[in-house]
Amino acid sequence: MADTAPESSLTRKLFRYLCLLTAIANAGGNVGILLFYRPIFGLLGVPLPRDLFSFFFVSGFSFTVGVMAFLIYRAPEKNLNLLAIGAVGKAIYSFFTFYFFYEEGLHWFYRVFGVWDGAFAVIFLLFIIHLASSDLDALNRGEILPGLDRPPTRKALLLFHSLTGNGSRAMQRVQQGLVRQGYTVDQKLVESTESLFHFPFSLGEFARITVRAIFRRPTTVKPLGIPADHPYDLIVVACQTWLIGMGAPTEAIFADPANRAIFAGRDAAAVTVCRGLWRRTQAMTIRHLQDCGANVVGARAHANPGWEPARTFSLFIFFGAGKEGTPRWLGRFLQPQHLDEAALADLQRFGEGLAQRPTRRLSAIRTTSAVA
Amino acid sequence: MENFLSQMTVEPFQKLWALMALPPERLLPALCLLAGIIIYCELVRISLAVVLTRSVLTHVTVCLLTFALQAIILAVVLVHAAKTYPGRGFINLGIALGMYVIWYLVGQATKLIRPRSEGADLGFMAVGALITFPVGLIGAIVFH
Numbered sequence: 001m002a003d004t005a006p007e008s009s010l011t012r013k014l015f016r017y018l019c020l021l022t023a024i025a026n027a028g029g030n031v032g033i034l035l036f037y038r039p040i041f042g043l044l045g046v047p048l049p050r051d052l053f054s055f056f057f058v059s060g061f062s063f064t065v066g067v068m069a070f071l072i073y074r075a076p077e078k079n080l081n082l083l084a085i086g087a088v089g090k091a092i093y094s095f096f097t098f099y100f101f102y103e104e105g106l107h108w109f110y111r112v113f114g115v116w117d118g119a120f121a122v123i124f125l126l127f128i129i130h131l132a133s134s135d136l137d138a139l140n141r142g143e144i145l146p147g148l149d150r151p152p153t154r155k156a157l158l159l160f161h162s163l164t165g166n167g168s169r170a171m172q173r174v175q176q177g178l179v180r181q182g183y184t185v186d187q188k189l190v191e192s193t194e195s196l197f198h199f200p201f202s203l204g205e206f207a208r209i210t211v212r213a214i215f216r217r218p219t220t221v222k223p224l225g226i227p228a229d230h231p232y233d234l235i236v237v238a239c240q241t242w243l244i245g246m247g248a249p250t251e252a253i254f255a256d257p258a259n260r261a262i263f264a265g266r267d268a269a270a271v272t273v274c275r276g277l278w279r280r281t282q283a284m285t286i287r288h289l290q291d292c293g294a295n296v297v298g299a300r301a302h303a304n305p306g307w308e309p310a311r312t313f314s315l316f317i318f319f320g321a322g323k324e325g326t327p328r329w330l331g332r333f334l335q336p337q338h339l340d341e342a343a344l345a346d347l348q349r350f351g352e353g354l355a356q357r358p359t360r361r362l363s364a365i366r367t368t369s370a371v372a
Numbered sequence: 373m374e375n376f377l378s379q380m381t382v383e384p385f386q387k388l389w390a391l392m393a394l395p396p397e398r399l400l401p402a403l404c405l406l407a408g409i410i411i412y413c414e415l416v417r418i419s420l421a422v423v424l425t426r427s428v429l430t431h432v433t434v435c436l437l438t439f440a441l442q443a444i445i446l447a448v449v450l451v452h453a454a455k456t457y458p459g460r461g462f463i464n465l466g467i468a469l470g471m472y473v474i475w476y477l478v479g480q481a482t483k484l485i486r487p488r489s490e491g492a493d494l495g496f497m498a499v500g501a502l503i504t505f506p507v508g509l510i511g512a513i514v515f516h
Contacts, residue, residue: 125415283422312495
Protein backbone atom coordinates (compact mmCIF):
# COMPACT_ATOMS: atom_id res chain seq x y z
CA MET A 1 0.00 0.00 0.00
CA ALA A 2 1.40 3.37 -0.95
CA ASP A 3 1.06 6.00 1.70
CA THR A 4 1.58 9.70 2.04
CA ALA A 5 0.62 12.06 4.84
CA PRO A 6 -3.08 11.69 5.49
CA GLU A 7 -5.38 14.56 4.79
CA SER A 8 -6.38 15.55 8.30
CA SER A 9 -3.65 15.41 10.90
CA LEU A 10 -6.19 16.11 13.66
CA THR A 11 -8.15 12.97 12.81
CA ARG A 12 -4.93 10.99 12.61
CA LYS A 13 -3.80 12.33 15.98
CA LEU A 14 -7.14 11.45 17.58
CA PHE A 15 -7.01 7.88 16.28
CA ARG A 16 -3.38 7.51 17.32
CA TYR A 17 -4.18 8.53 20.89
CA LEU A 18 -7.11 6.12 20.93
CA CYS A 19 -4.63 3.41 19.93
CA LEU A 20 -2.36 4.48 22.77
CA LEU A 21 -5.32 4.35 25.14
CA THR A 22 -6.17 0.77 24.24
CA ALA A 23 -2.46 -0.14 24.30
CA ILE A 24 -2.24 1.03 27.90
CA ALA A 25 -5.57 -0.57 28.81
CA ASN A 26 -4.71 -3.91 27.20
CA ALA A 27 -1.07 -4.19 28.19
CA GLY A 28 -1.16 -2.41 31.55
CA GLY A 29 -4.66 -3.53 32.51
CA ASN A 30 -3.92 -7.19 32.00
CA VAL A 31 -0.74 -7.09 34.05
CA GLY A 32 -2.77 -5.41 36.81
CA ILE A 33 -5.56 -7.98 36.59
CA LEU A 34 -3.15 -10.91 36.63
CA LEU A 35 -1.46 -9.53 39.74
CA PHE A 36 -4.57 -8.38 41.58
CA TYR A 37 -7.44 -10.44 40.25
CA ARG A 38 -8.27 -11.87 43.69
CA PRO A 39 -8.88 -8.51 45.47
CA ILE A 40 -10.46 -6.92 42.36
CA PHE A 41 -12.86 -9.83 41.81
CA GLY A 42 -13.62 -9.91 45.52
CA LEU A 43 -14.44 -6.19 45.54
CA LEU A 44 -16.73 -6.41 42.50
CA GLY A 45 -18.30 -9.74 43.39
CA VAL A 46 -16.89 -11.49 40.34
CA PRO A 47 -16.59 -15.27 40.77
CA LEU A 48 -12.98 -16.49 40.72
CA PRO A 49 -12.03 -18.11 37.39
CA ARG A 50 -12.70 -21.86 37.31
CA ASP A 51 -10.13 -22.48 34.59
CA LEU A 52 -6.99 -20.55 35.54
CA PHE A 53 -5.12 -21.59 32.42
CA SER A 54 -7.81 -20.07 30.13
CA PHE A 55 -7.96 -16.96 32.31
CA PHE A 56 -4.18 -16.43 32.15
CA PHE A 57 -4.11 -17.33 28.47
CA VAL A 58 -6.76 -14.72 27.58
CA SER A 59 -4.95 -12.10 29.68
CA GLY A 60 -1.67 -12.90 27.96
CA PHE A 61 -3.28 -12.69 24.54
CA SER A 62 -4.95 -9.40 25.43
CA PHE A 63 -1.56 -8.08 26.59
CA THR A 64 -0.18 -8.98 23.13
CA VAL A 65 -2.97 -6.98 21.49
CA GLY A 66 -1.91 -4.06 23.68
CA VAL A 67 1.65 -4.31 22.33
CA MET A 68 0.19 -4.43 18.84
CA ALA A 69 -1.85 -1.27 19.51
CA PHE A 70 1.31 0.45 20.75
CA LEU A 71 3.10 -0.41 17.50
CA ILE A 72 0.17 1.06 15.59
CA TYR A 73 0.37 4.21 17.73
CA ARG A 74 4.09 4.52 16.92
CA ALA A 75 3.70 4.22 13.12
CA PRO A 76 0.10 3.85 11.92
CA GLU A 77 0.84 4.06 8.17
CA LYS A 78 3.38 1.24 8.39
CA ASN A 79 1.10 -0.97 10.44
CA LEU A 80 -2.15 -1.07 8.51
CA ASN A 81 -2.07 -4.87 8.57
CA LEU A 82 -1.81 -4.79 12.38
CA LEU A 83 -4.86 -2.52 12.41
CA ALA A 84 -6.74 -5.10 10.36
CA ILE A 85 -5.68 -7.90 12.73
CA GLY A 86 -6.67 -5.73 15.69
CA ALA A 87 -10.10 -5.02 14.18
CA VAL A 88 -10.73 -8.73 13.66
CA GLY A 89 -9.36 -9.78 17.07
CA LYS A 90 -11.29 -7.20 19.02
CA ALA A 91 -14.51 -7.93 17.12
CA ILE A 92 -14.18 -11.65 17.86
CA TYR A 93 -13.44 -11.03 21.54
CA SER A 94 -16.42 -8.69 21.73
CA PHE A 95 -18.67 -11.23 20.00
CA PHE A 96 -17.64 -14.08 22.29
CA THR A 97 -18.15 -11.90 25.36
CA PHE A 98 -21.56 -10.93 24.01
CA TYR A 99 -22.45 -14.58 23.48
CA PHE A 100 -21.31 -15.77 26.90
CA PHE A 101 -22.92 -12.80 28.64
CA TYR A 102 -26.33 -13.30 27.08
CA GLU A 103 -26.30 -17.08 26.69
CA GLU A 104 -24.09 -18.44 29.48
CA GLY A 105 -24.57 -15.90 32.26
CA LEU A 106 -21.08 -14.41 32.18
CA HIS A 107 -20.51 -11.80 34.90
CA TRP A 108 -21.06 -8.17 33.86
CA PHE A 109 -17.41 -7.37 34.68
CA TYR A 110 -16.32 -9.23 31.53
CA ARG A 111 -18.97 -7.48 29.50
CA VAL A 112 -17.20 -4.18 30.09
CA PHE A 113 -14.21 -5.56 28.18
CA GLY A 114 -16.50 -6.88 25.45
CA VAL A 115 -18.08 -3.45 24.93
CA TRP A 116 -14.63 -1.84 25.02
CA ASP A 117 -13.30 -4.21 22.37
CA GLY A 118 -16.42 -3.85 20.22
CA ALA A 119 -15.90 -0.08 20.23
CA PHE A 120 -12.24 -0.50 19.34
CA ALA A 121 -13.02 -2.91 16.52
CA VAL A 122 -15.01 -0.03 14.99
CA ILE A 123 -12.28 2.53 15.82
CA PHE A 124 -9.60 0.37 14.19
CA LEU A 125 -11.72 -0.04 11.04
CA LEU A 126 -12.33 3.71 10.90
CA PHE A 127 -8.59 4.29 11.29
CA ILE A 128 -7.95 1.93 8.35
CA ILE A 129 -10.51 3.84 6.28
CA HIS A 130 -8.75 7.08 7.19
CA LEU A 131 -5.26 5.86 6.34
CA ALA A 132 -5.56 3.33 3.53
CA SER A 133 -4.15 4.49 0.19
CA SER A 134 -4.04 8.07 1.42
CA ASP A 135 -1.87 8.97 -1.57
CA LEU A 136 -5.06 8.84 -3.66
CA ASP A 137 -6.55 11.69 -1.63
CA ALA A 138 -3.96 14.15 -2.93
CA LEU A 139 -5.04 13.29 -6.46
CA ASN A 140 -8.72 13.49 -5.56
CA ARG A 141 -8.22 16.90 -3.99
CA GLY A 142 -7.56 18.05 -7.53
CA GLU A 143 -3.78 18.27 -7.33
CA ILE A 144 -1.70 17.68 -10.44
CA LEU A 145 1.57 16.14 -9.31
CA PRO A 146 4.93 16.93 -10.93
CA GLY A 147 5.83 15.02 -14.05
CA LEU A 148 9.02 13.13 -14.76
CA ASP A 149 12.18 14.98 -15.73
CA ARG A 150 12.26 13.94 -19.35
CA PRO A 151 12.16 16.08 -22.49
CA PRO A 152 8.54 17.07 -23.11
CA THR A 153 7.12 16.04 -26.46
CA ARG A 154 3.75 17.71 -25.86
CA LYS A 155 2.07 14.62 -27.21
CA ALA A 156 -0.54 12.66 -25.27
CA LEU A 157 -2.24 9.35 -25.74
CA LEU A 158 -5.78 8.72 -24.50
CA LEU A 159 -6.57 5.06 -23.87
CA PHE A 160 -10.12 3.98 -23.18
CA HIS A 161 -12.89 1.51 -23.79
CA SER A 162 -16.39 2.91 -24.02
CA LEU A 163 -19.45 0.70 -24.02
CA THR A 164 -22.22 3.30 -23.98
CA GLY A 165 -20.33 6.41 -25.06
CA ASN A 166 -20.03 7.93 -21.57
CA GLY A 167 -16.29 7.33 -21.29
CA SER A 168 -15.79 8.47 -24.86
CA ARG A 169 -17.45 11.82 -24.15
CA ALA A 170 -15.39 12.25 -21.01
CA MET A 171 -12.17 11.68 -22.93
CA GLN A 172 -13.19 14.12 -25.66
CA ARG A 173 -13.24 16.83 -23.04
CA VAL A 174 -9.90 15.82 -21.56
CA GLN A 175 -8.55 15.99 -25.10
CA GLN A 176 -9.99 19.48 -25.60
CA GLY A 177 -8.25 20.63 -22.45
CA LEU A 178 -4.92 19.17 -23.51
CA VAL A 179 -5.16 20.58 -27.04
CA ARG A 180 -6.05 24.00 -25.67
CA GLN A 181 -2.72 24.03 -23.86
CA GLY A 182 -0.73 23.05 -26.90
CA TYR A 183 -0.77 19.26 -26.78
CA THR A 184 -1.18 16.98 -29.76
CA VAL A 185 -3.47 14.13 -28.79
CA ASP A 186 -4.03 10.65 -30.17
CA GLN A 187 -6.88 8.45 -29.06
CA LYS A 188 -6.72 4.69 -28.87
CA LEU A 189 -9.99 2.88 -28.39
CA VAL A 190 -9.45 -0.38 -26.54
CA GLU A 191 -11.31 -3.25 -28.21
CA SER A 192 -11.97 -6.62 -26.66
CA THR A 193 -11.28 -9.73 -28.71
CA GLU A 194 -14.58 -11.12 -27.38
CA SER A 195 -17.86 -10.15 -28.97
CA LEU A 196 -19.50 -10.22 -25.53
CA PHE A 197 -18.52 -6.65 -24.73
CA HIS A 198 -20.90 -4.57 -26.82
CA PHE A 199 -23.93 -2.39 -26.19
CA PRO A 200 -26.86 -2.82 -26.24
CA PHE A 201 -26.64 -6.34 -24.89
CA SER A 202 -29.11 -9.12 -24.13
CA LEU A 203 -30.07 -10.14 -20.60
CA GLY A 204 -27.88 -13.23 -20.88
CA GLU A 205 -24.91 -11.16 -22.02
CA PHE A 206 -25.49 -8.68 -19.21
CA ALA A 207 -25.54 -11.56 -16.70
CA ARG A 208 -22.29 -12.94 -18.10
CA ILE A 209 -20.58 -9.55 -17.99
CA THR A 210 -21.83 -9.05 -14.42
CA VAL A 211 -20.64 -12.43 -13.12
CA ARG A 212 -17.29 -11.99 -14.83
CA ALA A 213 -16.92 -8.52 -13.34
CA ILE A 214 -17.61 -9.84 -9.83
CA PHE A 215 -15.08 -12.65 -10.16
CA ARG A 216 -12.60 -10.50 -12.11
CA ARG A 217 -12.59 -12.94 -15.00
CA PRO A 218 -10.31 -11.20 -17.50
CA THR A 219 -10.77 -10.66 -21.19
CA THR A 220 -8.18 -9.97 -23.85
CA VAL A 221 -7.91 -6.93 -26.07
CA LYS A 222 -6.73 -6.44 -29.60
CA PRO A 223 -3.06 -5.40 -29.79
CA LEU A 224 -2.69 -1.70 -29.05
CA GLY A 225 0.10 -1.33 -31.58
CA ILE A 226 1.96 1.21 -29.49
CA PRO A 227 5.74 0.66 -29.38
CA ALA A 228 7.73 1.08 -26.17
CA ASP A 229 9.59 4.04 -27.67
CA HIS A 230 6.38 5.94 -28.48
CA PRO A 231 6.52 9.74 -28.53
CA TYR A 232 3.88 10.40 -25.84
CA ASP A 233 4.97 12.11 -22.63
CA LEU A 234 1.52 11.64 -21.11
CA ILE A 235 -0.95 8.75 -21.17
CA VAL A 236 -4.48 9.18 -19.88
CA VAL A 237 -6.44 6.01 -19.16
CA ALA A 238 -10.21 6.16 -18.69
CA CYS A 239 -12.12 3.36 -17.08
CA GLN A 240 -15.76 2.71 -16.24
CA THR A 241 -16.86 1.03 -13.04
CA TRP A 242 -18.30 -2.41 -13.68
CA LEU A 243 -19.56 -4.02 -10.50
CA ILE A 244 -17.39 -1.87 -8.23
CA GLY A 245 -14.16 -2.50 -10.15
CA MET A 246 -12.47 -1.77 -13.46
CA GLY A 247 -14.27 -2.64 -16.66
CA ALA A 248 -12.76 -5.84 -18.04
CA PRO A 249 -11.50 -4.51 -21.41
CA THR A 250 -9.58 -1.62 -19.80
CA GLU A 251 -8.12 -3.87 -17.13
CA ALA A 252 -7.04 -6.28 -19.88
CA ILE A 253 -4.57 -3.63 -21.11
CA PHE A 254 -2.54 -4.22 -17.96
CA ALA A 255 -2.93 -7.98 -18.03
CA ASP A 256 -0.84 -8.17 -21.19
CA PRO A 257 2.87 -7.94 -20.24
CA ALA A 258 3.61 -6.56 -23.69
CA ASN A 259 1.76 -3.38 -22.77
CA ARG A 260 3.78 -2.62 -19.63
CA ALA A 261 6.49 -0.85 -21.60
CA ILE A 262 3.95 1.64 -22.92
CA PHE A 263 3.57 3.10 -19.43
CA ALA A 264 7.05 2.57 -18.00
CA GLY A 265 8.83 5.84 -17.29
CA ARG A 266 5.94 7.99 -18.54
CA ASP A 267 3.53 10.37 -16.88
CA ALA A 268 0.03 8.99 -16.62
CA ALA A 269 -3.41 10.02 -15.40
CA ALA A 270 -6.60 8.14 -14.58
CA VAL A 271 -10.17 9.11 -15.36
CA THR A 272 -13.01 7.16 -13.78
CA VAL A 273 -16.58 7.31 -15.05
CA CYS A 274 -19.35 5.59 -13.15
CA ARG A 275 -22.87 5.48 -11.78
CA GLY A 276 -21.78 6.09 -8.20
CA LEU A 277 -18.97 3.87 -6.93
CA TRP A 278 -15.61 5.09 -8.17
CA ARG A 279 -13.03 4.52 -5.43
CA ARG A 280 -12.09 0.92 -6.15
CA THR A 281 -12.02 1.42 -9.91
CA GLN A 282 -9.79 4.45 -9.50
CA ALA A 283 -7.48 2.68 -7.05
CA MET A 284 -7.22 -0.33 -9.38
CA THR A 285 -6.39 1.86 -12.39
CA ILE A 286 -3.77 3.88 -10.52
CA ARG A 287 -2.11 0.81 -8.99
CA HIS A 288 -1.98 -0.87 -12.42
CA LEU A 289 -0.33 2.23 -13.87
CA GLN A 290 2.15 2.39 -11.01
CA ASP A 291 2.92 -1.32 -11.29
CA CYS A 292 3.80 -0.72 -14.94
CA GLY A 293 6.26 1.99 -13.88
CA ALA A 294 4.15 5.02 -14.76
CA ASN A 295 4.34 8.26 -12.78
CA VAL A 296 0.69 9.02 -11.96
CA VAL A 297 0.27 12.79 -12.00
CA GLY A 298 -3.49 13.17 -11.78
CA ALA A 299 -6.84 11.47 -11.36
CA ARG A 300 -10.46 12.45 -11.74
CA ALA A 301 -13.59 10.49 -10.97
CA HIS A 302 -17.08 11.52 -11.97
CA ALA A 303 -20.44 9.89 -11.46
CA ASN A 304 -23.55 10.32 -13.56
CA PRO A 305 -25.94 12.98 -12.25
CA GLY A 306 -29.24 12.25 -10.53
CA TRP A 307 -30.66 11.19 -7.23
CA GLU A 308 -30.46 7.81 -5.57
CA PRO A 309 -31.91 5.26 -5.73
CA ALA A 310 -33.46 6.38 -9.04
CA ARG A 311 -29.97 6.67 -10.55
CA THR A 312 -29.15 3.03 -9.84
CA PHE A 313 -32.48 1.71 -11.10
CA SER A 314 -32.23 3.97 -14.16
CA LEU A 315 -28.86 2.40 -14.98
CA PHE A 316 -30.32 -1.11 -14.96
CA ILE A 317 -33.35 0.05 -16.98
CA PHE A 318 -30.95 1.70 -19.45
CA PHE A 319 -29.03 -1.56 -19.79
CA GLY A 320 -32.28 -3.47 -20.34
CA ALA A 321 -33.82 -1.00 -22.78
CA GLY A 322 -30.60 -0.28 -24.64
CA LYS A 323 -31.28 3.47 -24.78
CA GLU A 324 -31.88 6.42 -22.50
CA GLY A 325 -35.32 7.71 -21.50
CA THR A 326 -37.08 4.39 -22.12
CA PRO A 327 -39.77 3.44 -21.12
CA ARG A 328 -41.26 6.90 -21.36
CA TRP A 329 -43.97 6.29 -18.78
CA LEU A 330 -41.28 6.34 -16.08
CA GLY A 331 -40.82 9.99 -16.96
CA ARG A 332 -38.67 11.99 -14.55
CA PHE A 333 -37.77 8.93 -12.50
CA LEU A 334 -35.23 8.01 -15.17
CA GLN A 335 -31.90 9.70 -14.55
CA PRO A 336 -29.33 10.69 -17.21
CA GLN A 337 -26.83 8.01 -18.18
CA HIS A 338 -24.04 10.38 -19.14
CA LEU A 339 -21.92 12.85 -17.24
CA ASP A 340 -23.41 16.31 -16.93
CA GLU A 341 -21.84 19.48 -18.28
CA ALA A 342 -20.29 20.38 -14.92
CA ALA A 343 -18.38 17.08 -14.83
CA LEU A 344 -17.34 17.40 -18.46
CA ALA A 345 -16.13 20.97 -17.89
CA ASP A 346 -14.08 19.72 -14.93
CA LEU A 347 -12.52 17.07 -17.14
CA GLN A 348 -11.60 19.73 -19.68
CA ARG A 349 -9.91 21.73 -16.91
CA PHE A 350 -8.22 18.52 -15.84
CA GLY A 351 -6.82 18.15 -19.35
CA GLU A 352 -5.53 21.72 -19.22
CA GLY A 353 -3.98 21.08 -15.81
CA LEU A 354 -2.25 17.95 -17.05
CA ALA A 355 -0.79 19.86 -19.98
CA GLN A 356 0.61 22.50 -17.62
CA ARG A 357 2.07 20.09 -15.07
CA PRO A 358 5.55 21.01 -13.86
CA THR A 359 8.42 18.55 -13.96
CA ARG A 360 9.82 17.25 -10.68
CA ARG A 361 12.95 19.36 -11.06
CA LEU A 362 10.96 22.53 -11.71
CA SER A 363 8.64 21.71 -8.82
CA ALA A 364 11.63 21.29 -6.50
CA ILE A 365 13.09 24.65 -7.62
CA ARG A 366 9.74 26.35 -6.98
CA THR A 367 9.50 24.79 -3.52
CA THR A 368 13.05 25.87 -2.65
CA SER A 369 12.35 29.43 -3.87
CA ALA A 370 9.15 29.59 -1.84
CA VAL A 371 10.99 28.46 1.31
CA ALA A 372 13.83 30.96 0.69
CA MET B 373 -16.40 -40.74 11.07
CA GLU B 374 -20.12 -40.49 11.85
CA ASN B 375 -19.30 -40.57 15.55
CA PHE B 376 -16.76 -37.80 15.04
CA LEU B 377 -19.24 -35.64 13.13
CA SER B 378 -22.06 -36.26 15.60
CA GLN B 379 -19.95 -34.71 18.35
CA MET B 380 -19.44 -31.48 16.45
CA THR B 381 -20.16 -28.37 18.54
CA VAL B 382 -23.35 -26.83 17.20
CA GLU B 383 -24.93 -25.52 20.38
CA PRO B 384 -23.62 -21.94 20.06
CA PHE B 385 -24.93 -21.78 16.51
CA GLN B 386 -28.31 -23.09 17.62
CA LYS B 387 -28.48 -20.44 20.35
CA LEU B 388 -27.49 -17.67 17.94
CA TRP B 389 -30.05 -18.95 15.44
CA ALA B 390 -32.68 -18.77 18.18
CA LEU B 391 -31.56 -15.22 18.96
CA MET B 392 -31.90 -14.33 15.28
CA ALA B 393 -35.61 -15.13 15.57
CA LEU B 394 -35.86 -11.76 17.33
CA PRO B 395 -37.52 -13.15 20.47
CA PRO B 396 -39.66 -10.44 22.11
CA GLU B 397 -38.29 -11.23 25.57
CA ARG B 398 -34.67 -10.93 24.36
CA LEU B 399 -34.99 -8.25 21.74
CA LEU B 400 -32.10 -6.08 22.97
CA PRO B 401 -29.32 -8.65 22.50
CA ALA B 402 -30.85 -9.71 19.16
CA LEU B 403 -30.85 -6.12 17.93
CA CYS B 404 -27.31 -5.57 19.22
CA LEU B 405 -26.12 -8.61 17.28
CA LEU B 406 -27.90 -7.59 14.07
CA ALA B 407 -26.70 -3.99 14.31
CA GLY B 408 -23.16 -5.21 15.01
CA ILE B 409 -23.19 -7.34 11.86
CA ILE B 410 -24.53 -4.47 9.74
CA ILE B 411 -22.00 -1.96 11.10
CA TYR B 412 -19.06 -4.31 10.74
CA CYS B 413 -20.01 -5.30 7.17
CA GLU B 414 -20.27 -1.69 6.02
CA LEU B 415 -16.98 -0.66 7.62
CA VAL B 416 -15.16 -3.67 6.18
CA ARG B 417 -16.59 -2.87 2.72
CA ILE B 418 -15.32 0.70 2.85
CA SER B 419 -11.96 -0.38 4.35
CA LEU B 420 -11.36 -2.77 1.48
CA ALA B 421 -12.47 -0.38 -1.27
CA VAL B 422 -9.03 1.02 -2.12
CA VAL B 423 -6.70 -1.78 -1.04
CA LEU B 424 -5.67 -5.18 -2.41
CA THR B 425 -6.74 -4.03 -5.83
CA ARG B 426 -5.60 -7.20 -7.59
CA SER B 427 -7.18 -9.64 -5.18
CA VAL B 428 -10.17 -11.52 -6.56
CA LEU B 429 -11.18 -12.61 -3.05
CA THR B 430 -11.16 -9.01 -1.86
CA HIS B 431 -13.21 -7.90 -4.84
CA VAL B 432 -15.81 -10.62 -4.35
CA THR B 433 -15.97 -9.70 -0.65
CA VAL B 434 -16.49 -6.02 -1.49
CA CYS B 435 -19.22 -6.95 -3.99
CA LEU B 436 -20.99 -9.15 -1.43
CA LEU B 437 -20.75 -6.48 1.27
CA THR B 438 -22.07 -3.76 -1.03
CA PHE B 439 -25.60 -5.04 -0.49
CA ALA B 440 -26.09 -8.76 -1.06
CA LEU B 441 -24.85 -10.23 2.20
CA GLN B 442 -26.62 -7.78 4.50
CA ALA B 443 -29.83 -7.88 2.45
CA ILE B 444 -29.92 -11.69 2.47
CA ILE B 445 -29.12 -11.91 6.20
CA LEU B 446 -31.96 -9.52 7.00
CA ALA B 447 -34.36 -11.39 4.68
CA VAL B 448 -33.51 -14.72 6.33
CA VAL B 449 -33.91 -13.17 9.79
CA LEU B 450 -37.32 -11.77 8.86
CA VAL B 451 -38.64 -15.11 7.61
CA HIS B 452 -37.11 -17.01 10.54
CA ALA B 453 -38.53 -14.50 13.04
CA ALA B 454 -41.98 -14.50 11.43
CA LYS B 455 -42.09 -18.29 11.49
CA THR B 456 -40.86 -18.58 15.09
CA TYR B 457 -43.02 -15.80 16.50
CA PRO B 458 -46.15 -15.57 14.33
CA GLY B 459 -47.88 -12.24 14.41
CA ARG B 460 -44.70 -10.19 14.85
CA GLY B 461 -43.81 -10.10 11.15
CA PHE B 462 -44.77 -6.48 10.63
CA ILE B 463 -42.95 -5.30 13.77
CA ASN B 464 -39.87 -7.12 12.50
CA LEU B 465 -40.17 -5.32 9.15
CA GLY B 466 -39.83 -2.09 11.11
CA ILE B 467 -36.74 -3.50 12.82
CA ALA B 468 -35.24 -4.36 9.41
CA LEU B 469 -35.96 -0.82 8.26
CA GLY B 470 -34.10 0.42 11.33
CA MET B 471 -31.12 -1.74 10.34
CA TYR B 472 -31.09 -0.13 6.90
CA VAL B 473 -31.05 3.30 8.58
CA ILE B 474 -28.07 2.22 10.73
CA TRP B 475 -26.35 0.83 7.62
CA TYR B 476 -26.80 4.15 5.80
CA LEU B 477 -25.68 6.26 8.75
CA VAL B 478 -22.52 4.19 9.30
CA GLY B 479 -21.58 4.52 5.63
CA GLN B 480 -22.14 8.26 5.66
CA ALA B 481 -20.25 8.63 8.95
CA THR B 482 -17.07 7.40 7.28
CA LYS B 483 -17.07 10.63 5.26
CA LEU B 484 -16.23 12.44 8.48
CA ILE B 485 -12.85 10.73 8.58
CA ARG B 486 -12.31 10.34 4.82
CA PRO B 487 -14.14 13.19 3.10
CA ARG B 488 -13.23 12.07 -0.43
CA SER B 489 -15.04 8.81 -0.06
CA GLU B 490 -18.29 7.41 -1.38
CA GLY B 491 -19.94 6.82 1.97
CA ALA B 492 -23.09 4.73 1.92
CA ASP B 493 -24.33 3.59 -1.46
CA LEU B 494 -28.02 4.32 -1.31
CA GLY B 495 -28.54 2.91 -4.80
CA PHE B 496 -27.28 -0.58 -4.06
CA MET B 497 -28.88 -0.44 -0.61
CA ALA B 498 -32.19 0.09 -2.37
CA VAL B 499 -31.47 -2.99 -4.50
CA GLY B 500 -30.80 -4.83 -1.22
CA ALA B 501 -34.11 -3.57 0.14
CA LEU B 502 -35.80 -5.17 -2.86
CA ILE B 503 -34.49 -8.49 -1.56
CA THR B 504 -35.12 -7.96 2.15
CA PHE B 505 -38.56 -6.40 2.28
CA PRO B 506 -40.56 -8.43 -0.26
CA VAL B 507 -39.23 -11.63 1.33
CA GLY B 508 -39.95 -10.26 4.80
CA LEU B 509 -43.42 -9.13 3.78
CA ILE B 510 -44.28 -12.53 2.33
CA GLY B 511 -42.97 -14.12 5.52
CA ALA B 512 -45.06 -11.76 7.65
CA ILE B 513 -48.22 -12.55 5.65
CA VAL B 514 -47.68 -16.30 5.47
CA PHE B 515 -46.89 -16.69 9.18
CA HIS B 516 -49.37 -14.11 10.44
